[in-house]
Amino acid sequence: MESIAHIREDDKQIQTVEDHLLEVKELAESYGEKIGIRHIAGLAGMLHDLGKYTLEFKSYLLEAVNNPDQPPKKGSVDHSTAGGKLLYELLHTQETLRENMYKVFLSEVVGNAIISHHSYLHDFLDPELNSKYLNRVADKELSEFNLTKQCFFNRVISEKEFSLYVDQAAEELEEYLSRHPQDKWWEQLMFLTKYIFSSLIDADRTNTRLFEENNKFKETLDVNQLFQQYYQRLMKKIEFFKNQQNVNEKINVLRSQMSDRCDKFAERPSGIYTLSIPTGGGKTLASLRYALKHAKSYNKKHIIYVVPYTTIIEQNAEEVRTILEDDVNILEHHSNVIEDRKNDDESQDGMITTQQKLKLAKDNWDSPIVFTTLVQFLNVFYANGSRNIRRLHNLSESIIIFDEVQKVPVSCISLFNQAVNFLKNNSNSSILLCTATQPALDFVEHKLDITSDAEIIEDLDSVIQDFKRVEIVDNASYTSFTNDKIIDFLKKKALEVQSMLVVLNTKSVVKNLYNLLKETEWDIPIYHLSTSMCAAHRNIILKEIRDYLNKGKPIICVSTQLIEAGVDVSFDCVIRSLAGLDSIAQAAGRCNRHGEHSIQNVYVIDHEEENLSRLKEIKVGKQIAKQILVDIRGDHNAHGGDILSKQAMDRYFKEYYQILKSDLNYFIPKLDIEMTELLTSPRHLNNYHNAFQKKYNKSIELLITNSYRTAAENFRVIAQNTMPVIVPYGEGKEIIAELNSYRTIEDLSKLLKKAQQYTINLYDFEKDHLIKNDGIVSYLDGNVYALKDGGYNKEYGLVMENDNDLDSLVF
Known part of the structure; x- marks a missing residue:
């Protein structure tokens, strides 16, 4: 039987399964070698597409390529289970456990990566006390499994050589784990599994892309x-x-x-x-x-x-x-333009569809x-x-x-x-x-x-003192401000300084102040910044702001906290709404940044119109910072006599983390469990394993019982779900127009890289509102989304009736 792993789109040339497995093995080995796990990674590479050695897969792929308008039913052939099943059959036995438990660990770590390489790592044990891993490698029947194994040992590696290779991989795993106390093994196995999975995914996609582009070797750089x-x-x-x-x-x-x-x-x-x-x-x-x-x-x-x-x-x-x-x-990776779908794409492997081209686009930080x-x-x-x-x-x-x-x-x-x-x-x-x-x-x-x-x-x-260029003025511990009061304050300061920056905690208050300032009769340029704008838009605004600042011309900028983190601007005066000491220090860094003047003032205010009910971290930081201000107002020597001193900062962070102690381990409310437990708890301390024992009166036949997929499905750096969307701003309009006209995977890679700077992230309620009002259009088979004209403007960015106050980390 001639084997087929992939069929090239332009000339219909075939890549055999053995060529693909050996080439992916070689690439995976090079990735694993970096941390001393060459054979563990190589094992995943040489076994990942083992299930393509079947008549069923060959017929499926030929039918799909020859009849693209009427392809076979999706999901009708499973080719990712076989490699994991082979490892389980050979290594996951009681005899092996007695003789060499590292081989049992090896079968679970590498086997999980293999069966998951078209989706995401499986749970060894999930909240419903099921093992999706065991369901695949132990329970699932593969009708041509014996043929698959025969082809593998005849065409890729002999059984004797394979056994020696497994021995080397097990030795690497033993050495890897020996560096750590045994109670830390499950944390280390989690990271090892993810590293192997990463190596396999990149090796597989890189080799497939090279074949599709008719390139034999991956480019190397000294x-x-x-x-x-x-x-x-x-x-x-x-x-x-x-x-x-x-x-x-x-x-x-x-x-x-x-x-x-x-x-x-x-x-x-x-x-x-x-x-x-x-x-x-x-x-x-x-x-x-x-x-x-x-x-x-x-x-x-x-x-x-x-x-x-x-x-x-x-x-x-x-x-x-x-x-x-x-x-x-030098690569800039601003954001993910493509929403990483959760569905399995195994049914499309071997064919070059739009989704496969998106998957193969170079996006690996090399x-x-x-x-x-x-x-x-x-x-x-x-x-x-x-x-x-x-x-x-x-x-x-x-x-x-x-x-x-x-x-x-x-x-x-x-x-x-x-x-x-x-x-x-x-x-x-x-x-x-x-x-x-x-x-x-x-x-x-x-x-x-x-x-x-x-x-x-x-x-x-001493260094902090030597760098001192501003004085923090406390207007927060004894009074409060509104936007109207800020405007009055700015009018007085305008008589003393040329440039003023106001940094507030929520997008809605920032936008409201900006609109109020525009209504005044000042002949001063007024700018607004928030994460409702795409990166390219913000950069243009910042360039205009810098031009005014460099020329010493009058200007007012109203911004959320995004301007604080490393943005190279220097205003004569900064007003910062009360937040954590780190935010106050960062805002102070936008004032007299290069020591252009003698000591300038940074005014800290308590803004009574900000709603921080959904911004717990800012709220807690504000409370601690306010108490430190009160302490210093009562005793000028308290906390080193300076709100930005090392003593004040140490006290702030320790108290901050103490108050938020229960939040540090990423708690998942709907499961009533911390993510650290899902990922790293040892088997004997694992809640799901203990519940399994109680329910079935036996232990599950696994060494690792953690829930990798459940953890991933519940992880969000920003608590609310978001979706990337390209905006019709500047070159963003051209990018949107080109989305359906690219020619090659390389063209698509370049286009998506360029699109990063013209992307914003929509929260669920924003996405739902825009879909309801026909404000979004999808491209590339629903993998990429774009705003329609009218949903974005040059002042605020995203146009929404009700602003979301969250202005957190940007993708």
């Missing part, structure tokens, strides 16, 4: 040489700065010292380090200097910047591109330098679907720089810490936590494994 060139270019730029006239100005001297310190610190071994450069201290270049020096010293393959908002991705990426003189190898968001980072580890997790293996052998790390949502703290610990301890990655306001991530229950003597900056209190 990253070590590239990082060496980058470092030389960066140092050339730094030398240029040192010869400028203003080099001896105090703030520039301090920035130079911070940069030099990062260069020296980069010689230390990989670990988790903190870079607490005060706002305006040149964090981007200092962290880049650390990363490039460390990369070339320790053979790292990627530098990944993780930022809280898409607002600053383009700004930072452009700054890095200019310095490194490279427009090709660039030398990547800029992405905190939401995307967390989705890689915990979100449902295969698009996000495909990127996980490329986080290994990397330097990962978290910019404004204090923006990690409280509900995701434990999950974030566990993921970062995995990258440090198992993936040969180095982590840099950058912020002026370091959160106490080693204070919580699931602690971050921060390296000893982790802080790069010496004598932090």
